[in-house]
Amino acid sequence: MMSNLTGAERTSAMLISGMGVVIGLTMAIVGRNDVMGAQGWIVLAFSAVVFFMVANALYHPEPTEDRTTSYYDDPTKVGIVLALVWAVVAMGIGVWVAAQLAWPGLRFDAAWSSFGRIRPVHTSGVIFGFGGNALIATSYHIMQRTSRARMPDQVTPWFVLLGFNLFCIIAASGYLMGVTQSKEYAEPEWYADIWLVVVWVAYFVLYIRTLARRNEPHIYVANWYYLAFILVVAVLHIVNNLAIPASLAGAKSYSAFSGVQDAMTQWWYGHNAVAFFLTSGFLGMLYYFLPKRADRPIYSYRLSILSFWGITFFYIWAGSHHLHYTALPHWVQTLGMTFSVMLLIPSWASAGNALMTLNGAWHKVRDDATLRFMMVAAVFYGLSTFEGSFMAIRPVNALSHYTDWTIGHVHAGAMGWVALITFGSIYALTPVLWHRERMYSAKAVEWHFWLALAGTVIYVFAMWNSGITQGLMWRTYTQSGTLRFSFTDTLIAMHPYYVARALGGLLFVTGACIGFWNVIMTIRHVSKQNRELDHPTSPKATEPVLPVAE
Amino acid sequence: MSVKDRDPLTGHQTTGHEWNGITELNTRVPRVVWFFILVTHLWALAVWVLLPAWPLVTTSTKGILGLDQREEVAKKVVAANSDRAVWGERIKSLSADEILGDPELFARISDTGPQLFGDNCAGCHGAQATGGPGFPNLIDGAWLWGGDTDTVMETLRVGINAPHPDTRWAQMPAFGRDGLLPRNDIRMVVDYVQSLSGVKSPADTIAAGAEIFATNCTSCHGNDGTGNPDAGAPDLSDGFWIYGGDDEAMFRTIWGGRQGWMPAWEDRLTETERKIITVYLQHVRQDTVK
Numbered sequence: 132m133m134s135n136l137t138g139a140e141r142t143s144a145m146l147i148s149g150m151g152v153v154i155g156l157t158m159a160i161v162g163r164n165d166v167m168g169a170q171g172w173i174v175l176a177f178s179a180v181v182f183f184m185v186a187n188a189l190y191h192p193e194p195t196e197d198r199t200t201s202y203y204d205d206p207t208k209v210g211i212v213l214a215l216v217w218a219v220v221a222m223g224i225g226v227w228v229a230a231q232l233a234w235p236g237l238r239f240d241a242a243w244s245s246f247g248r249i250r251p252v253h254t255s256g257v258i259f260g261f262g263g264n265a266l267i268a269t270s271y272h273i274m275q276r277t278s279r280a281r282m283p284d285q286v287t288p289w290f291v292l293l294g295f296n297l298f299c300i301i302a303a304s305g306y307l308m309g310v311t312q313s314k315e316y317a318e319p320e321w322y323a324d325i326w327l328v329v330v331w332v333a334y335f336v337l338y339i340r341t342l343a344r345r346n347e348p349h350i351y352v353a354n355w356y357y358l359a360f361i362l363v364v365a366v367l368h369i370v371n372n373l374a375i376p377a378s379l380a381g382a383k384s385y386s387a388f389s390g391v392q393d394a395m396t397q398w399w400y401g402h403n404a405v406a407f408f409l410t411s412g413f414l415g416m417l418y419y420f421l422p423k424r425a426d427r428p429i430y431s432y433r434l435s436i437l438s439f440w441g442i443t444f445f446y447i448w449a450g451s452h453h454l455h456y457t458a459l460p461h462w463v464q465t466l467g468m469t470f471s472v473m474l475l476i477p478s479w480a481s482a483g484n485a486l487m488t489l490n491g492a493w494h495k496v497r498d499d500a501t502l503r504f505m506m507v508a509a510v511f512y513g514l515s516t517f518e519g520s521f522m523a524i525r526p527v528n529a530l531s532h533y534t535d536w537t538i539g540h541v542h543a544g545a546m547g548w549v550a551l552i553t554f555g556s557i558y559a560l561t562p563v564l565w566h567r568e569r570m571y572s573a574k575a576v577e578w579h580f581w582l583a584l585a586g587t588v589i590y591v592f593a594m595w596n597s598g599i600t601q602g603l604m605w606r607t608y609t610q611s612g613t614l615r616f617s618f619t620d621t622l623i624a625m626h627p628y629y630v631a632r633a634l635g636g637l638l639f640v641t642g643a644c645i646g647f648w649n650v651i652m653t654i655r656h657v658s659k660q661n662r663e664l665d666h667p668t669s670p671k672a673t674e675p676v677l678p679v680a681e
Numbered sequence: 682m683s684v685k686d687r688d689p690l691t692g693h694q695t696t697g698h699e700w701n702g703i704t705e706l707n708t709r710v711p712r713v714v715w716f717f718i719l720v721t722h723l724w725a726l727a728v729w730v731l732l733p734a735w736p737l738v739t740t741s742t743k744g745i746l747g748l749d750q751r752e753e754v755a756k757k758v759v760a761a762n763s764d765r766a767v768w769g770e771r772i773k774s775l776s777a778d779e780i781l782g783d784p785e786l787f788a789r790i791s792d793t794g795p796q797l798f799g800d801n802c803a804g805c806h807g808a809q810a811t812g813g814p815g816f817p818n819l820i821d822g823a824w825l826w827g828g829d830t831d832t833v834m835e836t837l838r839v840g841i842n843a844p845h846p847d848t849r850w851a852q853m854p855a856f857g858r859d860g861l862l863p864r865n866d867i868r869m870v871v872d873y874v875q876s877l878s879g880v881k882s883p884a885d886t887i888a889a890g891a892e893i894f895a896t897n898c899t900s901c902h903g904n905d906g907t908g909n910p911d912a913g914a915p916d917l918s919d920g921f922w923i924y925g926g927d928d929e930a931m932f933r934t935i936w937g938g939r940q941g942w943m944p945a946w947e948d949r950l951t952e953t954e955r956k957i958i959t960v961y962l963q964h965v966r967q968d969t970v971k
C-alpha cells in the first residue's frame with residue numbers, strides 16, 4: 132500500500148507523522164503531571180507506528196500506476212476495515228453498558244469501567260469511530276466515482292483518515308481516564324478538539340479539490356449531502372467547543388458559554404450532530420449505493436432538491452427541542468418544536484424517494500440481503516424522523532423526556548438507519564473495492580441482516596415499553612395529590628426491559644462480528660474479477676483505455 | 682449521456698445526467714408532499730400566533746393565548762400546594778397516634794409515606810427501612826437518639842454529623858488509631874461488649890474488658906453499656922448492631938472510630954413531609970412488631 136505513494140509523498144508522510152511524534156512527546160512531557168501526559172504517549176505511539184510504516188517503504192520502487200486512469204482506493208479500503216473494527220468494539224461496549232444498567236455489579240468496582248466512562252466510549256465509538264470511518268471511506272469512493280476524477284493527491288486522504296482515527300483513540304482512551312468536557316457527543320478536551328479542526332479542514336479541502344477536478348458537468352446529490360455533513364460539522368464543532376484551557380499542561384478546560392446559553396449551544400450542536408453526522412452523511416451513502424445496487428434511477432431529482440434544502444434549513448433551528456420545559460425561554464422552545472414538525476416532510480421525502488427508487492426492483496430486495504439492508508434502513512429513517520418530530524411536540528416531550536423512550540428513538544435511528552445503511556453499503560462496496568466477484572458468503576450477509584433486524588426491533592420495542600412505562604409512572608399521582616411511585620419502583624419496572632435490550636444488542640453485535648468476518652474472508656479468499664468499467668474516463672468513452680490498475 | 686431518456690418502467694423522463702451508472706428521473710414532486718408541507722407550515726403558523734415564538738430585541742412575541750411556561754408552572758405549584766395543605770396542615774399539628782387513628786389522614790400517610798421514604802431514605806436505610814451495615818434499622822425499636830415523634834422529627838431536621846448548625850453530633854473515638862488503647866485491650870473490650878448481649882467468652886477476658894470499658898467507654902455508653910441518647914451513643918447490650926457485632930466489625934469500630942453521617946432534611950423536605958415519613962415509619966414499626 133505504501134508502494135503506491137511516490138517518493139515525494141512518502142517524504143511528506145514521514146514529515147507529518149514525524150511532527151506527530153514531536154507533538155506527542157511535547158504533550159507527554161508538558162502534561163506529565165496530568166492525564167494529558169498519558170494522552171501524549173498515545174499520540175506519540177500512533178505517529179511513530181505510521182512513521183515507521185512509511186519509512187519501511189521509503190526505498191521501494193516508485194509506483195508505475197497511471198494516475199489518470201485509476202481511482203485512489205487504498206484509504207477507502209483501510210477506512211472500511213477500520214469502520215468494522217470500531218463497530219465490533221463500540222457496539223460490544225454498548226452491550227456492556229446495557230448490561231450494567233440491568234446488573235450494576237458488572238462494573239467490577241474499577242473507575243475506568245464505571246457507567247459514566249464507558250457510556251461515552253460507546254457513543255463516540257459508534258458515532259465517530261464506526262460512523263465516521265464509514266462516512267470518510269464511502270465519501271472517498273463516491274466523490275471520485277461521481278466526479279469521474281481521482282483525488283488530487285495521495286497524502287491528504289491518509290492524513291484525514293488516520294488523523295481522524297487518532298482523534299477517536301484520544302477521545303476514547305481519555306474517557307476511560309476520566310477526561311471529559313461533559314458535553315454529550317463533544318466530550319473530548321481542547322487538544323483533541325483542535326486536532327479535529329485541523330483534520331476536518333483538510334477533509335473539506337480534499338473534497339472540494341476533488342469536485343473541482345470533476346469530469347462531470349453536474350454534481351451528484353450524494354455529494355451535496357457529504358459536503359453539508361463536512362461543512363456543518365466543522366461549524367458545530369468549532370463553536371460548541373470554544374473553551375479556555377485551565378492550563379496548557381493539563382486536560383481541563385472551561386467552556387466559553389455558561390448557563391442556559393451553554394445548554395442551548397450544546398444542543399444546537401447535539402441536534403445538528405444528529406442531523407449532519409448521523410443523517411446527512413448517511414443520506415449521501417444511501418443516494419449512491421441504493422440506486423447502484425437496485426440498478427434503478429433515483430425516483431425524483433426534484434424531490435431530492437426539496438428534501439436536501441428542507442433538511443438543511445429546518446434542522447438548524449430544531450435543537451431547542453432537547454431543552455423543553457427547562458430554563459430556556461418559552462419562545463425558543465416553541466420555535467424548536469415548530470421547526471421540528473416542519474422538518475418531518477422533507478425527511479419523509481428523502482425516505483420516500485429512496486423507497487420509490489426501489490419500484491421495479493422489489494424482487495431484488497427480496498433476494499438480495501445487501502439491498503434489503505438499505506431498504507430497511509430507509510424505513511427506519513422514516514420511522515425515527517416521524518418519532519422525532521412527534522417527540523419534539525412539547526406535551527409529548529413532557530412524557531418522553533429523560534425516559535428510555537429517547538433511547539429507543541436514538542437507536543431506531545442509530546441502529547435501524549445509520550448502522551443498517553452502513554452495513555448495506557459496506558457489502559455493496561467491498562467486492563468493488565477489492566475487485567472480487569462477490570462477498571465471501573451470501574448466507575452470512577443474510578444472517579447478519581436478520582440478526583441486525585431482530586436486534587434493532589427487540590432493542591427499540593424494549594425501550595418504547597420501558598420509556599413509556601417510566602414516563603407514566605413518573606407522572607402518576609395518588610388521590611392525595613402526591614407522586615405514586617418512587618424512583619426505585621420505576622427501576623424495578625424497567626429491569627426486564629433492560630435485560631431484553633442487552634439481549635437485542637447482543638444479537639446486533641453478533642451480526643456485526645459476522646459482517647467483519649465476511650469482509651475479511653472476501654478480501655482473502657474470493658477470486659479476483661475485473662469488474663465493469665471503474666476508472667475515470669471522459670464521459671464519451673465507452674471502452675476502458677487501460678485495464679483497471681491494481 | 683446528456684440526452685434525456687425515458688425510464689421504461691415509469692415512463693418518466695430522466696434529467697439527462699449520469700454518474701457512474703446512476704441516473705435520476707425528473708419526476709415531479711408528488712402532490713401529497715406539497716399538501717403536507719402546507720399542513721405542517723400552517724400548523725406552525727398557528728402555533729406562532731398562539732404561543733410565545735419569535736424574538737424581538739429585548740423580549741419576544743407573547744402569543745395571543747398569553748401563556749408562559751414559568752407562570753404556568755408557578756400557578757400549578759400553588760394550586761397543588763393548596764390542595765395538599767388541607768390535610769397537610771392537620772398532619773403537621775396532630776400527634777402520630779391521632780393521625781394513625783384518623784382514617785382520612787391515615788390514607789394520606791399510606792399514599793405518600795412509601796414514596797417519600799423510597800426517594801429520600803431507602804438509598805441508605807434500605808427499601809424496607811431495615812438498614813444495613815453502617816445504616817441503622819429504623820423499625821427495630823433500638824434507637825440512637827430516641828424514637829418518639831419529636832425526637833425523630835428533630836433528627837430529620839438537623840441530621841447527624843451534618844453541616845446543619847444544630848446538627849446532632851455522634852462521635853465514636855478512634856481508640857486504636859489515635860493510640861488510646863493497644864490492640865490487645867481492644868480485643869478484650871470487644872469480648873466484654875459482646876458478652877453484654879450474651880456472647881460467651883472466657884471469664885477472665887471479660888473481666889479485663891469490663892475494666893477497660895469502665896475507664897474508657899462508660900462516659901458515653903453508660904455504666905452498663907445501655908447507651909446514652911443524648912450523645913447518640915448506642916445501646917451495646919441490645920444485640921442490634923449498626924456496624925456489626927462480630928469480632929472483626931467491632932474491632933474496626935473501636936480501632937477506627939465511627940462517625941455515621943445522616944443528612945439534614947430541613948432544606949430538602951417540608952415539615953409536613955418530614956412528619957409524614959416519621960408517622961409512616963412509626964406505622965411500619967407497629968406493623969412489624971405485631
Ligand code: HEM
Pocket residue numbers: 222223225226227228229230232250253254257258262315537538541542545546549550632633635636637639640
Ligand atoms: C449493539 C448495539 C447497541 C447497544 C447494545 C447499545 C446500547 C446503548 C446503551 C445501553 C446506551 C445508554 C442508554 C442510557 O444511558 O440509558 C446507549 C446510548 C447511545 N447509543 Fe447505543 N447501543 C447500540 C448501538 C448503537 C449504535 C449503532 C449507535 C450509533 C450509530 C448508538 C448510538 C448511541 C447514542 C447516540 C447514545 C446516547 C443516547 C442519549 O444520550 O440519548 N448505539 N447505547
Ligand code: HEM
Pocket residue numbers: 315401405409410449452453454471472474475478512515516517518519520521522523524528531532533537540541544545548549
Ligand atoms: C425529523 C427528524 C428528527 C427529529 C425532529 C428528532 C427529534 C428528537 C427529539 C425531540 C429528541 C428528544 C430530546 C429530549 O427529549 O431530550 C431526540 C433525541 C435524539 N435523537 Fe432525534 N429526531 C430526529 C431524527 C433523528 C435521527 C434520524 C437520529 C439518528 C440517527 C436521531 C438521533 C437522536 C439522538 C442521538 C437523540 C438523543 C440526544 C440525547 O439526549 O443525547 N434523531 N430527537
